[in-house]
Amino acid sequence: MKLGMRKTSLAKSFKARTTAKYKRKVKKALIPGYGKKGMGWIKNPKRAAYNKAYKKTTFSIWDLFK
Template identity: 70%
Template sequence: MKFGIRTPSLKRSISARTTGRAKRSIKKALIPGYGKKGRGWITNPKKAAYNKIYRKTTISFWDLFK
């Protein structure tokens, strides 16, 4: 588990803003319940628990400038 500042990745940042956005909008239209709050705990509780802890113990590089 990582603690502290996450290392920024320009490639992942661009990918999250473009490709993922299109895929999410298509999935949201086709799959009922996709993207709703709490869905991760139903589909994969181990991953959801890890992500919750990860988000609380790390900060983004860009949060330093806010």
């Protein structure tokens, strides 16, 4: 994997910011492990490994403003 800039998706960014906290609270109450750190490794280790490497080797346009 090479170092590069991630493409931003305005639709996904908007969806993440507008998901109601009440919806997350309901999911957390109903689904065991929802929102817990490290659950991705249990659920899908291959995807979790890819995401970890991807996150470390790329950067977002928003990182340039930090």
